Amino acid sequence: MSATIDKLRDEHRKMAKLLGLLNREIQAFGENKSVDLELVESILEYNLLFPDACHHPKEDVVFQCLCERDPEAAKAVGDLAEEHEELHALTSRFAMAVQNVLQDYELPRDWFYEVADEYMRFMRRxxxxxxxxxxxxxxRILTEDDWKAVDARVFSKVDPLFDDHADERYESLRQAILLSEGEAGAAA
Ligand SMILES: [Fe+2]
Incomplete structure (x- = not known):
């Protein structure tokens, strides 16, 4: 068992929550309803800041170890570094499109929707x-010593959204997450 893999799964759960919020806003956009673009902007800013700087590098270390232990198993995963690069490019493109809309640039609605949808589909997959x-x-493949080496190599960084000492600039996003969790709890 590894502290790193537990942490990665936990981070996925949090990223999935954000994806749920994004999805709700983009669906509203597709239906010509009002959209909280500041919330979308905040999610994308966080995704560029934290998962890119902390989550993906951790996975890259685990993947490197898997490549050394079992190249065949690693082949089934594919080119993880390339996927992370692609994800970064799609996030940046989406964030820029949101910035443009917030600054009142006229953007084709279909194009904006397509950019958002491509990002969400890629992230989910x-x-x-x-x-x-x-x-x-x-x-299955990494040994206990491998995990110790992985855990020693990955660094921990304060999560500016989900940790106790969270950043003030994510306050509205944090409230939106709490609200959606409350709604999900009430619906269950
Ligand atoms: Fe991941």
Whole structure:
């Protein structure tokens, strides 16, 4: 068992929550309803800041270890570094489109929707692949010593959204998460 893989799964759960919020806003956009673009902007800013700087590098270390232990199993995962780069590019493109809309630039609605949808589909598929293929393979193949080495190599960073000492600039996003959790709890 590894502290790192537990942390990665926990981070996926949090990222999935954000994806749920994004999805709600983009659906509203598709239906010409009012959209909280500041919330969308905040989610994308967080995704560029934290998962890119902390989550993906951790996965890259685990993947590197898997490549050394079992190249065949690693092949089933694919090119993880390339997926992370693609994800970064899609997030940046979406964030820029949101910035443009917030600054009142006229953007084709279909194009904006397509940019948002492509990002969300890629993110969902990527996380699912990691949950179904990558993490189980790493758990199966990496030894206890491997995990110790991985855990020693990955660094921990304060999560500016979900940790106790969260950043004030994410206060509205934090409230939106709490609200959606409350709604989900009430519906259950
Ligand atoms: Fe991941």
């Amino acid at each position: 990527h996380m699912q692949m990691e949950e179904v293929v990558f993490f189980p393979a790493a758990e």
